[in-house]
Amino acid sequence: MLAIDQGTTSTRAIVFDSGGVPVATAQRELRQFYPHDGWVEHDLEDIWRDTTVVCRAALEQAGLGAADISAIGITNQRETTALWDRATGEGLHNAIVWQDRRTAETCRKLHADGAEPLVADRTGLIIDPYFSATKLGWLLDHVPHARERAERGELCFGTIDSFLLFRLTGGAVHATDSSNASRTLLFDINTQDWDEELLRLFGIPRALLPRVLDNSADFGVAQAEFLGAPVPITGMAGDQQAATVGQACFEPGMIKSTYGTGCFALLNVGDKPVRSTNRLLTTTAYRLDGKPTYAVEGSIFVAGAAVQWLRDGLRVIADAAASERHANDLPDTQGVYMVPAFTGLGAPHWDPDARGALIGLTRDTGVSHIVRAALEAVCYQTRDLMECMAADGGTPPSALRVDGGMVRNDWLMQFLADILGIPVERPVVTETTALGAAYLAGLRTGVYASLDSVSRAWRRERLFEPAMDEADRARLYEGWRRAVRRVRSDLA
Numbered sequence: 001m002l003a004i005d006q007g008t009t010s011t012r013a014i015v016f017d018s019g020g021v022p023v024a025t026a027q028r029e030l031r032q033f034y035p036h037d038g039w040v041e042h043d044l045e046d047i048w049r050d051t052t053v054v055c056r057a058a059l060e061q062a063g064l065g066a067a068d069i070s071a072i073g074i075t076n077q078r079e080t081t082a083l084w085d086r087a088t089g090e091g092l093h094n095a096i097v098w099q100d101r102r103t104a105e106t107c108r109k110l111h112a113d114g115a116e117p118l119v120a121d122r123t124g125l126i127i128d129p130y131f132s133a134t135k136l137g138w139l140l141d142h143v144p145h146a147r148e149r150a151e152r153g154e155l156c157f158g159t160i161d162s163f164l165l166f167r168l169t170g171g172a173v174h175a176t177d178s179s180n181a182s183r184t185l186l187f188d189i190n191t192q193d194w195d196e197e198l199l200r201l202f203g204i205p206r207a208l209l210p211r212v213l214d215n216s217a218d219f220g221v222a223q224a225e226f227l228g229a230p231v232p233i234t235g236m237a238g239d240q241q242a243a244t245v246g247q248a249c250f251e252p253g254m255i256k257s258t259y260g261t262g263c264f265a266l267l268n269v270g271d272k273p274v275r276s277t278n279r280l281l282t283t284t285a286y287r288l289d290g291k292p293t294y295a296v297e298g299s300i301f302v303a304g305a306a307v308q309w310l311r312d313g314l315r316v317i318a319d320a321a322a323s324e325r326h327a328n329d330l331p332d333t334q335g336v337y338m339v340p341a342f343t344g345l346g347a348p349h350w351d352p353d354a355r356g357a358l359i360g361l362t363r364d365t366g367v368s369h370i371v372r373a374a375l376e377a378v379c380y381q382t383r384d385l386m387e388c389m390a391a392d393g394g395t396p397p398s399a400l401r402v403d404g405g406m407v408r409n410d411w412l413m414q415f416l417a418d419i420l421g422i423p424v425e426r427p428v429v430t431e432t433t434a435l436g437a438a439y440l441a442g443l444r445t446g447v448y449a450s451l452d453s454v455s456r457a458w459r460r461e462r463l464f465e466p467a468m469d470e471a472d473r474a475r476l477y478e479g480w481r482r483a484v485r486r487v488r489s490d491l492a
């Protein structure tokens with residue numbers, strides 16, 4: 001199976017064998033565009049070119065041809081909004097990335113108009129620039145003639161899964177899956193359909209929207225020109241939901257957290273769209289045979305992105321792995337906290353106007369303190385989410401399954417277990433996002449008979465047990481909460 005993982009900072013293709021073992025991987029870093037403060041864009045042609053290049057490279061590395069691939073699974077950065085011409089497939093604008101805050105004012109107006117309860121009931125989300133609807137509204141209002149053309153059915157909206165599917169099928173299929181649709185603010189997660197009232201609220205013509213399928217489905221066939229032979233596309237999911245599948249979190253109460261650019265914790269809540277009373281999101285975890293399973297999600301916008309900033313912005317570390325050595329060099333940060341609210345704060349604060357801070361600096365503060373504070377922030381933010389999940393009721397999770405680029409940092413995993421006070425489990429395959437996409441594809445083609453066979457394939461590589469004493473855990477976390485209060489725009 002060939003999994004395409006189109007993430008925020010890179011595009012990867014991984015070939016998995018039928019046992020879920022990665023056989024070959026190819027990756028390209030993705031260019032980021034920051035046209036204004038709080039704006040983030042991607043060039044759709046970069047995404048498309050990188051996708052085809054990494055797919056071919058992974059096949060070559062594996063010594064396989066397209067005919068050896070039984071199916072393709074696609075997983076993607078979610079919410080990122082693309083608008084393209086239905087006839088030519090050409091993008092009308094750069095994609096507006098999930099981190100982009102340009103629609104903060106629109107969201108404030110919608111709040112003021114009292115739209116929140118309707119939106120929350122139907123979508124399980126809150127009104128925030130994070131999601132696709134206001135980004136799409138911005139494109140329709142700012143790209144010349146886009147709105148009239150959209151009304152005439154000449155344009156397509158989609159998240160990146162949908163864009164890639166359209167291109168891979170040579171423009172034959174305009175579809176998405178329930179997990180990606182559930183991040184748009186336009187999709188009713190109860191009825192599993194686009195919602196007319198929400199379309200009116202956000203001013204989105206229905207003609208723009210893709211068809212919504214299960215996560216394992218016959219999405220279409222990738223044309224022979226891309227890989228050398230036609231290959232069916234049978235799995236598709238937003239990256240965090242794909243990771244939930246890759247981590248085999250199939251029972252209510254199971255939770256995974258993925259540490260890439262951001263951090264996203266998804267708690268399986270079963271077949272009812274349970275709502276958080278603590279500003280977490282409810283979302284489709286996966287939908288199979290028309291039956292949705294839901295998750296409560298905590299979304300943190302900056303995790304690994306803070307490490308990237310230390311590397312590329314401040315240039316105080318040569319590579320991400322160096323962050324572990326800095327953290328290990330110190331017994332603690334001496335009271336230094338970093339709140340990496342570079343693009344506002346996500347769950348549970350939802351404060352698009354907050355900006356980051358480094359506090360508690362003294363003459364003794366060195367680079368290592370700042371680097372360690374960036375890593376610690378990832379753990380404190382995860383604790384914030386777990387506190388909300390606990391306050392929502394339900395059985396507290398007994399362990400956290402982790403994955404994503406950051407989890408190879410052993411120091412970080414130990415500190416995470418210490419701050420959460422529960423064991424952290426790192427699987428053998430940490431590319432669980434891609435693995436989840438491969439599983440979803442394989443479930444459709446019969447490579448996997450059921451979710452049980454996926455569960456049986458999950459293997460733990462290492463367990464990190466909490467070792468910090470309770471008083472230290474409480475003191476450090478309280479310091480974090482104070483630091484967050486100082487960056488909140490609504491408390492200023």
Ligand SMILES: Nc1ncnc2c1ncn2[C@@H]1O[C@H](COP(=O)(O)OP(=O)(O)O)[C@@H](O)[C@H]1O
Pocket residue numbers: 007008009010259260261262303304305306307308320321322323324404405406407408409
């Ligand atoms: N050893 C490490 N310690 C801390 N952070 C790391 C380490 N290795 C990678 N990262 C961070 O992980 C992120 C990459 O993870 P990845 O899952 O590839 O991200 P994404 O899918 O969001 O593009 C980067 O932000 C990088 O800074």
Ligand SMILES: O=P(O)(O)OC[C@H](O)CO
Pocket residue numbers: 006007008009076077078079098238239240260261262299
């Ligand atoms: O690209 P990632 O892995 O940071 O994931 C992005 C999320 O899907 C955004 O919601």
